[in-house]
Amino acid sequence: MSRPSTLIPILAAAFAATFPLSARGQSATAPVVIRSFPHDRTAFTEGLVLFEGKLFESTGLEGRSTLQRSEIATGKLEKKIDLDPAFFGEGLARVDRRLYQLTWKNGTAIEYDLDTFVERRRFTYAGEGWGLCYDGQSLVMSNGTDRLSFRDPETFGEIRSLKVVSGGQPLFNINELECVKGQIYANVWQTDRIVAIDSKTGKVLSEFNAAGLLSAAERQGVDVLNGIAYIPESGNFYITGKYWPKLFEVTLGAPPKPTVVAPPKVAPQIKPGCSLGHVGGSEGYFAFPALLALAGFRRLAARARALTG
Numbered sequence: 001m002s003r004p005s006t007l008i009p010i011l012a013a014a015f016a017a018t019f020p021l022s023a024r025g026q027s028a029t030a031p032v033v034i035r036s037f038p039h040d041r042t043a044f045t046e047g048l049v050l051f052e053g054k055l056f057e058s059t060g061l062e063g064r065s066t067l068q069r070s071e072i073a074t075g076k077l078e079k080k081i082d083l084d085p086a087f088f089g090e091g092l093a094r095v096d097r098r099l100y101q102l103t104w105k106n107g108t109a110i111e112y113d114l115d116t117f118v119e120r121r122r123f124t125y126a127g128e129g130w131g132l133c134y135d136g137q138s139l140v141m142s143n144g145t146d147r148l149s150f151r152d153p154e155t156f157g158e159i160r161s162l163k164v165v166s167g168g169q170p171l172f173n174i175n176e177l178e179c180v181k182g183q184i185y186a187n188v189w190q191t192d193r194i195v196a197i198d199s200k201t202g203k204v205l206s207e208f209n210a211a212g213l214l215s216a217a218e219r220q221g222v223d224v225l226n227g228i229a230y231i232p233e234s235g236n237f238y239i240t241g242k243y244w245p246k247l248f249e250v251t252l253g254a255p256p257k258p259t260v261v262a263p264p265k266v267a268p269q270i271k272p273g274c275s276l277g278h279v280g281g282s283e284g285y286f287a288f289p290a291l292l293a294l295a296g297f298r299r300l301a302a303r304a305r306a307l308t309g
């Protein structure tokens with residue numbers, strides 16, 4: 001087992017720093033990779049949630065959809081249930097100790113007990129279900145359009161909707177979501193874009209390009225980027241994708257501060273006014289040779305006096 005390497009990806013991300021201006025006229029920054037972990041290569045990831053150090057994941061495809069929980073460090077699957085084969089699993093969000101899972105075209109949201117995965121309730125909604133997150137008051141849902149829907153977790157009824165705008169243009173195909181402190185992070189379907197949306201205005205505030213995360217070899221057989229989970233302890237994020245072999249821990253936004261390098265030690269200097277009688281501390285190194293030199297001078301002077309006298 002290899003330990004996660006941190007230096008190389010950080011250096012690579014630093015070189016990748018800023019991508020050219022996107023089509024929307026906004027700069028897209030590369031996520032800075034802190035480390036990576038194994039991810040379930042068979043998971044068609046549709047929803048990603050972190051809670052109490054565990055990764056909760058909703059996976060899609062008809063007949064293969066699941067709700068699962070895994071260990072971050074090893075990717076080891078700890079708990080998994082299969083959905084009704086007719087359901088195509090989509091976005092996932094946590095409210096207290098409950099999980100809400102969307103379905104794509106089945107018009108059904110399923111509420112589970114977080115610990116047991118036992119189903120508690122079902123809700124119905126119109127249109128498609130894509131991504132889901134919880135902002136502490138409302139569930140926020142995407143559906144493939146440029147609108148986010150804010151819903152009451154108790155009824156799943158819509159409270160308000162929000163039009164998402166990037167560079168003055170509507171932003172469509174908003175997929176997996178993560179609610180973080182007044183912003184909604186989202187990846188845009190079929191792209192490597194991650195956007196941070198102001199939850200009040202709908203404006204895209206910042207944008208990230210995750211294109212460089214997987215190597216060419218790792219990209220073989222994978223599907224698109226999909227899956228963002230916030231890590232409250234560090235302010236970092238876990239991101240992954242459909243069939244991706246890795247879960248990446250990244251920073252989005254300000255890169256970590258550079259390591260402070262201690263200045264080289266400077267050779268001690270004789271302080272002005274240092275007395276010869278003060279032999280102690282760094283001054284002692286210079287006072288002692290000076291005393292020897294003075295003693296030698298006195299001996300020479302005494303011999304000169306003896307010879308001339």
Ligand SMILES: [Ca+2]
Nearest residue numbers: 048177178228
């Ligand atoms: Ca998420």
